[in-house]
């Protein structure tokens with residue numbers, strides 16, 4: 001019998017859709033896959049070359065638990081260059097994806113019964129990182145009126161004597177909406193006033209359109225900031241991310257990282273050194289421009305079909321669409337779309353409970369002709 005904490009952990013429901021998509025594909029059916037949340041672009045060339053060079057040197061070893069000095073310094077320089085903010089190397093921890101950073105952060109902060117506030121809809125794993133530590137994720141329903149983000153008022157309203165922190169993703173998965181700097185600062189004030197900790201997931205930084213996502217490090221140094229090479233740098237499979245840790249938690253974070261991971265992959269860390277090279281950043285900026293084109297295309301098409309998308313996503317790689325005009329069972333709609341239209345999308349159910357049955361998520365890093373084919377099939381299926 002599994003441990004009790006597993007009772008509070010749900011699978012990624014979208015995996016059922018993705019598995020079905022793979023089955024259909026292997027039996028020769030062409031599927032338009034808009035379910036998976038990852039860039040379609042290859043990893044920047046210099047990063048791959050740097051990884052290959054590292055392999056040839058044949059000295060893949062354990063590294064310090066918080067990462068190589070070179071990469072931690074490179075990230076520190078990146079904060080100076082990109083945000084004009086000073087983040088000392090010793091506050092930067094390299095992790096196995098931002099998933100590693102989130103697990104360690106929750107491991108450091110959460111005792112059994114502690115509550116962490118987060119937006120519903122939100123990234124599915126967040127609530128499960130908290131449950132794994134036997135804490136209680138408190139899902140706060142958010143909608144278009146707050147750009148699907150938390151506000152200081154909502155945080156204040158849901159704060160109890162068990163609350164120890166708040167988790168925000170900027171921009172958010174699944175809604176692609178950002179949080180304004182002033183609102184984030186006010187949330188931080190509320191959290192501080194209650195002696196809690198703010199955790200800000202900035203994994204989609206770099207992939208924003210028309211707004212420059214500001215880092216919370218620009219105004220505070222007592223926030224956990226989570227980031228990753230996965231999305232902007234198109235390195236999902238390299239499993240590399242980082243956390244910027246408030247001074248007082250560095251020791252605890254390090255000892256937990258030593259025990260749970262020993263270190264993050266040597267090859268990925270050496271490859272990632274080339275991610276900040278101007279040529280790599282140049283490639284990522286080209287990707288960013290095409291993500292914007294893809295968003296513009298899909299947003300207009302989905303709205304025309306009749307999906308309600310009241311807030312324009314300003315970043316990430318997703319559109320979270322209200323499908324209540326077609327179905328009040330979004331999981332069933334996802335199943336029908338894969339079976340009858342050959343289009344895979346993610347059900348709202350994965351992202352929380354609030355109006356989850358009325359929403360589906362489209363992940364749009366695909367060439368425009370693929371998106372157009374997906375739209376054509378959805379139109380045909382819905383008779384639009």
Ligand SMILES: Cc1ncc(COP(=O)(O)O)c(C=O)c1O
Nearest residue numbers: 097098099123173203228230241
């Ligand atoms: C908001 C958010 N945070 C964290 C992650 C984890 O990504 P990774 O572990 O690849 O950095 C994801 C992945 O989709 C995400 O959407």
